[in-house]
Amino acid sequence: MPGSILGTAVRRLEDPELIRGRGTYVDNIVPLGALHVVFVRSPMAHARLESVDVAKAREAPGVVAVLTSDDLADLPDHRPFMVLNDACARPLLARGKVRFVGDMVAAVIATTTAEAVDAAELVEVDYDPLEPVVDAEAALADGAPLQFEELGSNLAAGMRDGDEVTPLDGADVVVRARIVNQRLAVAPMEGNAVTALPGDDTHDITVQVSTQMPHGLRDQVAKQWGWDPERVHVVAPHVGGGFGGKAGLAPEHAVVIEAARRLGRPVTWTETRSENLTAMPHxxxxxxxxxxxxxxxxxxxxxxxxxxxxxxxxxxxxxxxxxxxxxxxxxxxxxxxxxxxxxxxxxxxxxxxxxxxxxxxxxxxxxxxxxxxxxxxxxxxxxxxxxxxxxxxxxxxxxxxxxxxxxxxxxxxxxxxxxxxxxxxxxxxxxxxxxxxxxxxxxxxxxxxxxxxxxxGGAAQEYGKVTVDDDGGATIAVGTSGHGQGHATSFAMIVADRLGIPMDRIRFVQSDTAAVPRGGGTGGSRSLQLAGSSVLVAADTVLDRAREVVASVLEASPNDVVVTDDGTLGIAGVPGRSLTWTEVASAAHEQGVELAEARDESQPGxxxxxxxxxxxxxxxxxxxxxxxxxxxxxxxxxxxxxxxxxxxxxxxxxxxxxxxxxxxxxxxxxxxxxxxxxxxxxxxxxxxxxxxxxxxxxxxxxxxxxxxxxxxxxxxxxxxxxxxxxxxxxxxxxxxxxxxxxxxxxxxxxxxxxxxxxxxxxxxxxxxxxxxxxxxxxxxxxxxxxxxxxx
CATH class of the missing domain: 3.30.365.10 (Aldehyde oxidase/xanthine dehydrogenase, molybdopterin binding domain)
Known part of the structure; x- marks a missing residue:
């Protein structure tokens, strides 16, 4: 078997496509004729919504529709992928109140972004200002302005260890500090972007979206609209950074999807930088x-x-x-x-x-x-x-x-x-x-x-599949979703190491729920240890099957079949008796052996x-x-x-x-x-x-x-x-x-x-x-x- 390449400084496979300007970010694969969304956002941090008048905006040139919370009343409130307090659920468009500068009040949908921007300026909103509270400690004080009056306080959740725990007993010295870990904007190079395409015979909706977790977003969409997850098609093309800010279905995504569903036309939205800094979760x-x-x-x-x-x-x-x-x-x-x-x-x-x-x-x-x-x-x-x-x-x-x-x-x-x-x-x-x-x-x-x-964490597992193709190359499919970390390179290294197939003949499939059946996406630094292990075990399983195929053709014991230095499968110690992977694939077809394996590897913690x-x-x-x-x-x-x-x-x-x-x-x-x-x-x-x-x-x-x-x-x-x-x-x-x-x-x-x-x-x-x-x-x-x- 050839020497291992694992642990060596192999150059990235992903880079040529990006540095040659062939990136497929959401905003540069928008289909012709797509409608464009611009959101009307609150300029106030805390206010009651007395009225939202969209009549003038609906009559503006190029406008196809204008949506407010009244138009979305039949849809459930937005639930992020992790809910801290369900009593504080967020409507897809603000209802009754706005609760931060940037809160969405209306969505204007027009044939161009420029027309949508112009029409958004015609939306007339009557705000009744309320006292804001921007400091978390001040928000917990008695008498602080309440976000949700029905809660009775601004405490969303809390816990403490019991008073029987006395950690400072026996200390000669105690150092104390109030330490502020300040709020940060995620600020990825590419902000949020989404295009929703109406359903066809195969899917109820197709969503092209800049996300870290395509399958998780698919499941959230399915739950929001009551669709079968298999009928929701989510594709994450190239993603210009995530860092946690693109982990799940955003309310803006949901409004775009609903607009496409209602209008029966592709609808797209890409946030501006100011929107990104003020509206993407911090x-x-x-x-x-x-x-x-x-x-x-x-x-x-x-x-x-x-x-x-x-x-x-x-x-x-x-x-x-x-x-x-x-x-x-x-x-x-x-x-x-x-x-x-x-x-x-x-x-x-x-x-x-x-x-x-x-x-x-x-x-x-x-x-x-x-x-x-x-x-x-x-x-x-x-x-x-x-x-x-x-x-x-x-x-x-x-x-x-x-x-x-x-x-x-x-x-x-x-x-x-x-x-x-x-x-x-x-x-x-x-x-x-x-x-x-x-x-x-x-x-x-x-x-x-x-x-x-x-x-x-989280008792995670991850999908990985390895297939030997008829041309002698291989295809890897994984449920993670790389956006700059080097997934294509690292997974190809594993398969090349196990099967001897050159890395430039290994194809990589990710971030498409129609091509990859399941996956956890990318987050929590999980990809290599989970998806990489799935790919490793799958490659070893494929190799074992290939040994059986070669042993049958060459009339030898499977235990004697090895991957040679030139990447063929041959008999140990017998030069000249080997098959290329193309020949192995052909022989596998004849013998009815599938040179493919999918795994969902997990780990004990x-x-x-x-x-x-x-x-x-x-x-x-x-x-x-x-x-x-x-x-x-x-x-x-x-x-x-x-x-x-x-x-x-x-x-x-x-x-x-x-x-x-x-x-x-x-x-x-x-x-x-x-x-x-x-x-x-x-x-x-x-x-x-x-x-x-x-x-x-x-x-x-x-x-x-x-x-x-x-x-x-x-x-x-x-x-x-x-x-x-x-x-x-x-x-x-x-x-x-x-x-x-x-x-x-x-x-x-x-x-x-x-x-x-x-x-x-x-x-x-x-x-x-x-x-x-x-x-x-x-x-x-x-x-x-x-x-x-x-x-």
Whole structure:
């Protein structure tokens, strides 16, 4: 059998099509004659809808229809793929109230986008303003304006551990901080886009849509309209980024589909950038009250965390992340004997919250890694040494954490040691000391973060099929939906490795529910470990059948049939006696053997990738400007199939993680108006703002799948954000600065320096909202899969 290509840096197969301008994004495959939708959106954060007059708009040139909530009264309210509070269901178009700036009031459908835009300006809406509430903590206070009066409060959901849990007992030192993990816009390169084509003899509807999860969206469409799922055809062509923001049926999708169904014509919508920033569900959005107790020698005693999650309008499912993944991952990489955790998810008159790369896990790591750094300063210990002292050890795995997560494998010290070695940590500390001694006004900050996260949660499985074609090539079909991660390359590597068929002769099928019968889509860093395992097992099964076929033709034992160095199937030790795959396919037909196998592989539990990051920044004390100088990332995703693909995921994750720490943040004024609704105000970095990344890997295979693979898609985002935040605070620690919230803008940093030099620094701790005392006590199973959100 030829040497294995697994673990080698194979170039991506997907790129030529994209870089040659042959992409098939939704907006550039719209059929001729399609109608175009423009949504009338609320300019107010909170108001009663007194009337919506569309008479003038319906008479405008090119207009075919104008829909309001009255026209959609026979359709169920929108339910996202995960419902936080069913009492807060969102109508497809606003009914009775608008609850955030950008809420959809009407849909104008015309023969061109320009005509729809003009007609949308003729829709007359009478709003009766109500008081907004844009801050999640303020929303939970007594007397706050209510999103849903019938609920009696803005608490969408909540839980806490019982009072018998006392995590700080026995602590000599307790460090405390109120930590803000700010709201982010997902901001993919391609925003939401959908084209719905009316039914035919085979399907009730065909939907071309930019989505991460075609089969999940198909099932939501079927449920919304009461169709058989097999009668719904969903196709995701090329997708220009998802990051959690395209995980499920959006209300805009549903309106477009209903318009196509009613009008019997193709209908399409592609959101503008301002729509994307203000209406696509946002990510993060937590206020965390963390308390870490330690003995004087540095041993961690316990953790108490109380987290307010911003759900936005309509109880967006992102508000549930505080209750699920953030809680599940609160223990991180450390031995923490006792944890007490509470979470309250608050309704606000802002864009509904969803997922963003990591979905609850980055928030947990950010909280814990800040507290550990604060503890190191309080105890006078090196932050690397304090972490190493408290690590869970490799021989303890598999291990169930205090919050119920079942860690499969890990070697946290190894990744930290490698990150410290690659960064030259001791010399960095020496340079930091020299600058301080000289009184330099541009100081060096060194930040560490060690994290563990969960991937492929939720008792997941995934579809994969391998078929040997008559021409001697092969076809792979998978239920995941790649949009830049390198799925076509990685799955082709597996089949080429097992069958010896060249990668350029392997076809890849995905993201079409008519061609792939089922699938979970892409989210939660699940694709390689689940779909890859299905492809691996399917390829091995096909190979076993092919051996039987060849053995029959060559009158040999199947055990003696091997894949030769030239990719044929021959007899071991007998040169010249082999069949090409074309010949094998022909012989299989004659013998009635099917050289195809479909599998739905699962694994006994989630996997837990981990890693260690070192961030090096310069902080100008006179201006507050932070300049990232170096970033060393050592991420462990189990067995590495293709280091090039892993590095690509690390680089993308690092950009987004560093950007949260330093620049990004979506905000509103006191009236609920977005103040970061364009790229002029919502700051995304270019390559010029970032250093060259130093990305490396350690490999700690999981025993849960035959590849030994864990997820890599979200890892670097989780590790990088707290590393950079810690680096900035570290640069200022000798001035007495204990904590700074993100984003670490020049203004925020400069004010901290000013206050430190004036001796007026504020305490980073304040008491959490009173709502936590009345939350229901968590009960039942501590199974982490039950509460995880997989995006």
């Amino acid at each position: 990510g993060r959005g937590q206020v965390q009250y963390g308390e870490l107790g330690l003995r004087r020698d540095g041993t961690i005693v316990g953790l108490r965390a109380r987290v307010v999650g911003d759900a936005g309008a309509y109880a967006g499912f992102g508000g549930a992340l505080a209750l699920g993944p953030t809680r599940n991952m609160a223990q991180g990489v450390y031995r923490i004997p006792t944890i007490s955790y509470g979470a309250a998810s608050a309704l606000t008159t802002t864009t509904p919250m969803g997922a963003f790369r990591g979905a609850g896990r980055p928030e947990a790591a950010a909280m814990l890694e800040r507290l550990v750094d604060m503890a190191a300063v309080e105890l006078g210990k090196d932050p690397a040494a304090l972490r190493r002292q408290n690590f869970l050890q490799p021989d303890e795995f598999p291990l169930t954490t205090v919050t119920g997560s079942l860690y499969d494998s890990g070697d946290y010290e190894h990744s930290l040691d490698e990150a410290l070695r690659l960064s030259g940590y001791d010399e960095l500390r020496a340079e930091q000391a020299r600058r301080r001694e000289r009184g330099d006004r541009v100081l060096l900050g060194i930040g560490l973060a060690v994290y563990v996260e969960v991937t492929a 989630a996997t837990y990738p981990f890693g260690a990051h070192v961030s090096v920044v310069e902080v100008d004390l006179d201006t507050g400007r932070v300049t990232p100088v170096r970033h060393v990332a050592v991420d462990d995703c189990g067995r590495v199939l293709n280091p090039t693909l892993v590095a690509g995921q690390q680089h993308g994750g690092l950009v987004q993680g560093i950007s949260q720490a330093l620049w990004e943040g979506f905000s509103y004024d006191e009236d609920g108006n977005p103040v970061t609704g364009s790229f002029a105000d919502y700051l995304l970095p270019s390559a010029a703002e970032l250093p060259m990344f130093e990305a490396a890997s350690t490999e700690t295979p999981t025993p849960y799948n035959p590849l030994g693979a864990k997820g890599i898609g979200e890892a670097a985002t989780i590790g990088s954000t707290p590393a950079v935040q810690n680096a900035v605070v570290d640069a200022l620690a000798h001035l007495g600065v204990r904590h700074l919230d993100m984003p670490l803008t020049p203004d925020r940093v400069w004010r901290a320096v000013r206050d430190a030099e004036a001796g007026t620094l504020a305490d980073p701790w304040s008491e959490p909202p009173a709502v936590f005392a009345s939350l229901p006590v968590r009960g039942g199973s501590k199974d982490p899969e039950a509460a995880s959100v997989d995006v």
